[in-house]
Amino acid sequence: MPDQSPAAEVAPDQRIPAASGQLDAALRIDELLEQLLNRIGEVVAARERLRKLLSANRSILSELSLPAVLRRVVECACDLLGARYAALGVIGSDGNLEQFIHTGMSADRVAAVGALPQGKGLLGALITDPRPISLADLRSDPRAGGFPPHHPDMRSFLGVPIRLRDEVYGNLYLTESHTGEFTEEDTELLISLAGTAAIAIENARLFQDSRRRQDWLQASTEITRRLMTEDDSAALGDIAEQVKVMADADVVTVVLPHGLNQLRVEVATGQGAADLTGLVYDLDHTLSQAAIETGEPIRLSGASNSRNLRVHLAEVVKGGPVMALPLSGSGATRGVLVVGRLPGRSAFSLSELDMAATFAGHAAVALELSDARAAADRLSLLEERDRIARDLHDHVIQRLFATGLTVQSVVAGRAPDSIAKLSRVVDDIDDTIRQIRTSIFALHGAPAGVPSTVRAHLMGIVDAVAATMDTPPRIKFAGPIETLVSATLLDNVQAVMREALTNIARHSRADNVEVELTVADGWLTLELNDNGVGIGQATRRSGLDNMRHRAESLGGRFELASAPQKGTSLKWTAPLI
Secondary structure (H helix, E strand, O other): OOOOOHHHHOOHHHHHHHHHHHHHHHHHHHHHHHHHHHHHHHHHHHHHHHHHHHHHHHHHHOOOOHHHHHHHHHHHHHHHHOEEEEEEEEEOOOOOEEEEEEEOOOHHHHHHHOOOOOOOHHHHHHHHOOOOEEEOOHHHOOOOOOOOOOOOOOOOEEEEEEEEOOEEEEEEEEEEEOOOOOOHHHHHHHHHHHHHHHHHHHHHHHHHHHHHHHHHHHHHHHHHHHHHHOOHHHHHHHHHHHHHHHOOOOEEEEEEEEOOOEEEEEEEEEOOHHHHOOOEEEOOOEHHHHHHHHOOOEEEOOOOOOOOOEOHHHHOOOOOOEEEEEEEOOOOEEEEEEEEOOOOOOOOOHHHHHHHHHHHHHHHHHHHHHHHHHHHHHHHHHHHHHHHHHHHHHHHHHHHHHHHHHHHHHHHOOOOOHHHHHHHHHHHHHHHHHHHHHHHHHHHOOOOOOOOOHHHHHHHHHHHHHOOOOOOOEEEEEOOHHHHOOHHHHHHHHHHHHHHHHHHHHHHOOOOEEEEEEEEOOEEEEEEEEOOOOOOOOOOOHHHHHHHHHHHHOOOEEEEEEEOOOEEEEEEEEEOO
């Protein structure tokens, strides 16, 4: 029986379109699957690059050391965008590249290439116009100046500025993409990485500045302490040395006014110091003059500059970056610190200028305080000499004058008992000599570096107590005190003298106190006499008992006589041991 199914009724040429449609649908599904797989691959790649970007951001922001931050940025950029070579150029204050950190070339290749780029040509284009530059072949760009010998061949190029707000810190350069050229997505990723780098660089610089500011303040404190506690004869040299170290300078000079219209280098340290020290030059049209007249710190990128200010350093040392720091205290500017670096080194930053100027201001104030202290010491010495002069006039000269009158009466034959009078004259002259010796010792004091003498110890006690009395005690010495008074005996004498003088200062209200220390015939005798109100009926006598005990423990004696409104007389004796 013939087949009656519908399929049997369809001709072969009518079944071909159905098969063709099925084939087209299959092809479309394959294309869609391929597109989907490609899209998935792109999503996976994008996710991987985003992961790398986030990882790079964390890695960069974790650093606080500026050199480490710069190195990390270059390495992360090279890894993130799959470039063979990467570099980061740091822009200095003069607008040129002051640092060029790179990766991708071996040390041998770097040595063969020679000097690093200075920020000219294509690299300089990003400095003058900080906008991204992407090139498929940098050799075709007219701004490219070609490669030096031994430099690796480079084609694809991508450069973006590292900027935060309105400040450009530098530029990030990539060459030789693994895909042949850099895409718009690469540019966006690098711009994002450069933004992170700008934040990290700013943080590192702030951290570095804070550390350096702390070092400057510590140096300032040390200089101030030294000036206030030690001899300041080498103060200017110490200041110059501190500035040289802290500012990382090659030469530092301290310049002071000299004559009417000249300046003189008082102190120099570093390069050419021997030739600079003592150099005298005219004030007009110099960097030092500008700093003195304005009282403001000045920095220049080089000794030769547009301001047409002469820099004396250039007369001896090749001119590089320089700054002038006025030594301004409470009064007029007393001088200038001129700080220089050799040519080729980076210029001083505004932060460095500010920190150095603050140090110079502190140093100037410390110098003024040191001068004031020295002036106070000189005034004190003059006052002490004036007091000694008054004592010599009131107590020595008058006695000599009276002695002279006595001798004249004896010579004239009008005085009875001439021998007794002459004997008293001799005694008076001996006593006057002892007073003169005591005054001379008080005037000169013990030389620096020499151990204190017995007289110096006892004079120190008198001076200390005298500060609490209206009229200072008068002290006299007699006999070979320095050679016969032992350390043990001196300790006891000091204790007795301090106790006695303190009691007089507190209770006696005396305006005349005399102290005499005598060494003779194997005994030491200490006598104190005052014209005060006397001891009275004191309930506590522990101080007097201590003095008596000290004398008796040494085999000596203690005598005390006192009367109301007639004063007190104390005599303490002990054998020489």
